[in-house]
Amino acid sequence: MRKFASSTLGAIPSGVWALGVVSLLMDFSSEMIHALLPIYLVGAMGASMAEVGVIEGIAEATASIVKIFSGALSDWFGRRKLLAVVGYGLAALTKPMFPLAPNVAWIMAARFIDRVGKGIRGAPRDALVTDLAPASARGAAFGLRQSLDTVGAFLGPAVAVAVMWLSANSIPLVFWIATIPAALAVVVLAVGVREPQSSRPPRPARFPLHIDEIRRLGGPFWLVVAIGVVFSLARFSEAFLILKARDVGLPAALAPLVLVAMNVVYAGASYPVGAFSDRGDRQTPLIAGLVALIAADVALASAEHQPLVWLGVALWGLHMGLTQGLLATLVADVAPLALRASAFGVFNLASGFALLVASAGAGALWDVYGSASAFWAGALCASAALLALRAAGGRLGRAGGPR
Secondary structure, eight states, X not given: OHHHHHHHGGGSOHHHHHHHHHHXXXXXXXXHHHTTHHHIIIIISOOOHHHHHHHHHHHHHHHHHXXXXXXXXXXXXXXXXXXXXHXXXXXXXXXXXXXXXXXXXXXXXXXXXXXXXXHHHHHHHHHHHHHHSOGGGHHHHHHHHHHHXXXXXXXXXXXXXXXXXXXXXXXXXXXXXTHHHHHHHHHHHHHHOOOOSTTOOOOOSSOTTSHHHHHTTOHHHHHHHHHHHHHHHTOOOTHHHHHHHHHTTOOGGGXXXXXXXXXXXXXXXXXXXXXHHTTTOOHHHHXXXXXXXXXXXXXXXXXXXXXXXXXXXXXXXXXXXXXHHHHXXXXXXXXXXXXXXXXXXXXXXXXXXXXXXXXXXXHHHHHXXXXXXXXXXXXXXXXXXHHHHHHHHHHHHHHOSOO
């Protein structure tokens, strides 16, 4: 797999690399904040576990709702980059709200606006990756972007740990420093990515959210959506990984290391898995990802000391690396050219609502029955998702494949 993955790097255009760097910088910023935000909410602001679950779930659902409209507008106007710049710019502008927040409501508002920015940029960016990359290297392109995104996701928490140590655990200072890479991400996008005119999709006859246009997405696309939903129901916000590590004795200043560990594994797996899938097998990594998630949930549910938590965190990252870039690749495989961004928007809307249900449910279970119940429920949902994926079998094989 490694040799094949290396051979496909040369087929990935510079614009995809630039989009990967943009994702790296924004995730660097976001994860500096998110690595400490659960502890900040619970410890400094007195939020309950249920409130953390609702905040994280609403944040992701908000991004998903906005994605469907930004994707439709991207297809309607035939423009990807402008919406991506607006989305990344809005996210960068919200970063100062976190260190200035006086209460939980302010944090919720900041997360909401930040996720609106994510929603605006997400579908047009993924459609732009599809426009830029040749079909034969599509899995590798999405895997590379996901890997670079995830490099930022572990560099951010690592820097957060260093700043916490140097500043005597000043969480607001970490939040202020996070504004810098967010601003750089917008600059790199504006300067380093050129939208390909030759691959601009034809304008749909109707606005893409018209019912007749939605029907044109086709059966294979709705199968991929169903798979994305069951995957999202089987997992919940990574905020709960941080809080589990805290519960078994990890000091608050070291809490970001949870995301460092998870994202190192995530980044290492994403690109090779994407390149492997370009050989024609999209299903095997998805099955392996669900097995890894079940193992992660079992480890975290059983953990009473840190070693088992770290094992669960690493397996969680492996699950993400095996599945997240690949799900985006499947959408790209089956989406009609004229509705490509809209397809990403619909997919992310459905998956985001499933993640909202999963995160809110996990928080409620944790409050009432303890942390183990949340992770056992996750293992049960992942097992059901695995059975559903196996049942999809041949239909997924016919849905996949570049076109």
